[in-house]
Amino acid sequence: MSIENVGSMNNLLSNYNSRDWVKSADLEIAQPFKPEVLDPGKLDSVAPTKTFGEVLAQSIGEVNRLQEDANLAMQKLATGKSKNLHETMLAVERADIAFRTMNQVRLKVIDAYREVMKMQV
Incomplete structure (x- = not known):
């Protein structure tokens, strides 16, 4: 229908x-929710997580890769090696959005650092 x-x-x-x-x-x-009890023995087998610095470094690397891809796509379009304007624009927009997001995260990290530094011990 x-x-x-x-x-x-x-x-x-x-x-x-x-x-x-x-x-x-x-x-x-x-069905009614039935919570299961965690087995403490299973907690030891959990893989270690990445630190904040590692996640941040990985994200910066990904943004850098997207910027490089966008630059390469623009060079190919400018030299005539690529005729696909749509893919070039998508690569540029992906890189732009990733960069703006990274910039906002940077600003939030700086704000959080300033707030922590204002705290009295």
């Missing part, structure tokens, strides 16, 4: 209830 307009959507919603939707999608009806 397709939805062509708001009226057909309202008709569809009025004719069905959530149990019918669940049955039609072959989904199980929600």
Whole structure:
């Protein structure tokens, strides 16, 4: 059953209830949540996580790689080796978004550092 307009959507919603939707999608009806107890022996087998510095360095490396990819795509477009403007623009936008995100993270880290330095011990 397709939805062509708001009226057909309202008709569809009025004719069905959530149990019918669940049955039609072959989904199980929600069961009560049963929390499981953690086995302390399993906690020793957890792999060590990366430090904040390692995650930050990895992210900076990824942003650098995206910037290099964007530069290469622009060079290929400028020299005529590539005729695909869309892929070039996508590479440039990916690099731009990644750089802006990295810049915002940097600003938040600096703000957090300043707040920690203001704390009295």
